[in-house]
Amino acid sequence: MQTAEFTADILVIGGGAAGCFAAITLAEKYSNLSAILVDKANIKRSGCLAAGVNALNAYIVKGETPINYALYAENDAAGIARGDLLLSMSEKLNSVTAKAEKLGLVIQKNPDGSYAARGKRNIKINGENIKPLLAAGVHQAKNIQVLNHVNIVDYIKDNGKIIGAWGIDIVREEIVFITAKAVICATGGAAGLYRPNHTGFSRHKIWYSPFNTGAGYAMGLRAGAEMTSFEMRFIALRCKDTIAPTGTLAQGIGATQINVFGEEYQAAYGNTTSERVFAVVSENLAGRGPCYLKTTGITKEEEESLEKAYLNMAPAQTMRWLETGLTPSKSNVEVEGSEPYIVGGHTASGYWVDINRKTTLEGLFAAGDVAGGCPQKYVTGAFAEGEIAAKSAASFALYQTSVNLPEDVKKSVVKQIENFMENKNSENSLYDENSLEEAMQSAMDEYAGGIKTYYRYNETGLREAKAHIERIEKLSENLRAHDFYELMKIFELKERLLLCQVLIAHLQARKETRWHCFAENLDYPEKKAEFDKYINSVLENGKPKIILRPLISVKDAGGERV
Amino acid sequence: MSVFIKKDKCIGCKKCVEVCPGNLFVVRGKKAEIRDERDCWGCTACVKECPQNAISYYLAADLGGGGSLLYATEDETSINWVLQSPEGKETTVTVNKNQSNEY
Known part of the structure; x- marks a missing residue:
């Protein structure tokens, strides 16, 4: 070796x-x-x-402040964010952007030299490179x-x-x-x-x-x-199939979300990140889907700009428009939630x-x-x-x-790698890293709030998910790699299996529903004040141990609304 | 979602091997191959990097694809994206690298 x-x-x-x-x-x-x-x-x-990336989504535009940005993020997270970390990050957003421009990033400017805003917190760039x-x-x-x-x-x-x-x-x-x-x-x-x-x-x-x-x-x-x-x-709200960003349509050209009847529905659900996903899920469940971003009627110039913008970050979307001829001026863009x-x-x-x-x-x-x-x-x-x-x-x-x-350390690592490359047990193994990955994703989807259950789960389901993950983890011990690429795939699977285990423990610990879709527990459908806490974890003897910690709000960290 | 490699154009330079974020390319017999088509994310890094325009991107059938190929050529100031329809018709979209997205 x-x-x-x-x-x-x-x-x-x-x-x-x-x-x-x-x-x-x-x-x-x-x-x-x-x-x-x-x-x-x-x-x-x-x-x-x-x-590439379509815009810089965190920037303090004229008239805004770092504290306002931190408060926005805290509100979007329903309080589960660290005020001290948000403030220390927000204060640096503009200086790091200027540094990125020095590295060569193209940023659109206003006549006065300031960056051109796209909404309240975003600026326009060419982020392909x-x-x-x-x-x-x-x-x-x-x-x-x-x-x-x-x-x-x-x-x-x-x-x-x-x-x-x-x-x-x-x-x-x-x-x-x-x-x-x-x-x-x-x-x-x-x-x-x-x-x-x-x-x-x-x-x-x-x-x-x-x-x-x-x-x-x-x-x-x-x-x-x-x-x-x-x-x-x-969970990202994306353009159907291509999984391309929706912000360029929503914030860029101001496209609103509509259901199959052409009704705008967002206001009924709120406008946090999780509520925007929940709105689409709910409309679909109520039989009012598919849901779309309303783009029909935009001008030829707007359409051409959109085609270019998507080539700079998600070429599949432009390709789909050009290939089908169903360009955004002619056809609304369907949206869906990711996993x-x-x-x-x-x-x-x-x-x-x-x-x-x-x-x-x-x-x-x-x-x-x-x-x-x-x-x-x-x-x-x-x-x-x-x-x-x-x-x-x-x-x-x-x-x-x-x-x-x-x-x-060196000796034990070499031994570990040699074991994966020459694992005798795998000669008769029925499974490979692909089939075990699929099994893991399937268990998480079915029982831990995946797309199949509209992101919802309950305690019984989480226990099922845990049992499956433990079973798959055992099976993964017998995987064997023929080369270092396969070895990487085995390590990736093992990382994911550990994360699934810890994620399930976190989902079990938050016995409330603070965010629709992001953590929607059907056994506890309401938000509870007793969970105004961070749910933390450490691994002890290979098992996740949950620790609850008190919140540090933006206000606690010294930020008042300006 | 995946890429199509035109073997006659490939010179085995390994630039795709170098740049793919998923380490998905191998060169065998001086020709690039993708380890597993299902593992491509569709970022088009290889499409832009290939000096021979040997790598094109295509929309898989389950994503609404219709058989077209997309490749890109790049110079100092622009990226030219060329869409080739199954009938051989070419549509080019030129993106100025020094111009910001309008949206």
């Missing part, structure tokens, strides 16, 4: 928005420190922004080494402190050990836990990147980190961190979708957290002595 060892002052795991921004911050402000940025693919197009721009920024830095195609599997822990991580290089087919004085986790959220809208040939035509498998959450849990709010799942995800850039799920984005584990910091408590952060919020985490990790690393890879 081939191995490779690397060391640096700081290790950044994941080269998406948060990870690249952390690396760029380290290059700018801490050029005396060395850093390694590691990604499972290539940072040029890795992660959820591979195709956001990843290549970030990657170019990282590659310019002399103190940053980039390791592409290395899928990190677990942290390396020594004396209770995180001192690095190990993974597998998919291209070179070798085990990679990286030690560092401080580690920043920026691996993104988790897709693929639930059965998707399309289950066959287009099983990966989903909202979030199917290659974001929740590795960071799983690694953290296994190392003993505390996580928060997994039960606050995210649920765990993603801290939209909801509050993720690592329990302090205001410096330090996790509960010594030496470990978190930023972006993997970091919890700070919903509605989107791309610019991920930048902001990357910057904060980089500064905190650098300050920490400055006072650490050099670290060494413990020999026993």
Whole structure:
């Protein structure tokens, strides 16, 4: 078995928005420190922004304030958000946007030089090349080494402190050990836990990147980190089939949602993110579906601009319009909800961190979708957290002595990999990682609030889901890999199975319905004051242990409405 | 959702292997292959990266596809997206890289 060892002052795991921004911050402000940025693919197009992004959804436009942004996010989350984290993120939204523009991001401007707003909190950009721009920024830095195609599997822990991580290089087919004085986790959220809208040939035509498998959450849990709010799942309201964004139509051209009778229904349900999904589900259940974004009647110019905008972020939608001839001026765009995800850039799920984005584990910091408590952060919020985490990790690393890879860790990792590559039990195994993934998604869909049950669940169902996940986890022990790509798929499945287990425990713990669709418990259909609490968890002896923590509101954190 | 590789155009340069966010490409016998068509997310990173225009994107039948292929060529200022219908008709949409989305 081939191995490779690397060391640096700081290790950044994941080269998406948060990870690249952390690396760029380290290059700018801490050029005396060395850093390694590691990604499972290539940072040029890795992660959820591979195709591009349609707008910057978190920006403080003229007349708005960071406090207002934090209050908006807190309200959208029905209070389950950390005021301190929201404020520290919101305060940085505009400075990180200016930095992104310096990296080359095209942002539309008003005649006075200010950025052109799209609604109250958004600005217009051309985000097709956001990843290549970030990657170019990282590659310019002399103190940053980039390791592409290395899928990190677990942290390396020594004396209770995180001192690095190990993974597998998919291209070179070798085990990679990286030690560092401080580690920043920026691996993104988790897709693929639930059965998707399309289950066959287009099983990966989903909202979030199917290659974001929740590795960071799983690694953290296994190392003993505390996580928060997994039960606050995210379900995206998308264009039917193509799963393309709807915001460009809703906020961009002001398209309203209508049911099959042409009635506008949104006002009857409220307008938070979860209520917008719930509105579509409810209209469909009442026999008033399908539901659409009303685009008919828009001008030829508007239509052409939309076609271009979608090519910059979700080419499938433009292709569908052009191929069918049913362009948005002629045909309304049908909408549907995606399957649920765990993603801290939209909801509050993720690592329990302090205001410096330090996790509960010594030496470990978190930023972006993997970091919890700070919903509605989107791309610019991920930048902001990357910057904060980089500064905190650098300050920490400055006072650490050099670290060494413990020999026993190396031995046990090599043994583990050899076992997966030569697992004798699998000679007669009936199952592979594909069939077990499907079984997991099926169990979650049926019993833990997937698309099939309109995102609803009850206690009996959650117990069924738990039993299935435990069964599948046992079966996964016998999986065998023929190459390092298959090995990665096995690790991804195991990450997801652990997350399903912890997610179910979180759903069981919140005995109320605080958010429609995101966590809709039919046994407890009302919101309850006793659950004005964060539901957190740690793994103890392999099982999730739930911890309730009191809320820290925006007001508690010093923010008053302005 | 997936990509179609025109084998006669592929030169085995591995740029798709390098850039795919899912590590889905392999080059065998100097020709690119996708490990499993079902695993493509449809981000079109490979379509834009391929110097030979050998990789096209297509809408799967379950997503309402009608058999057209989409590829892209890129220069300093623009991305030209070319849609080829099954009958061979080509429609080009040019997106200016220096211009923001209008919406």
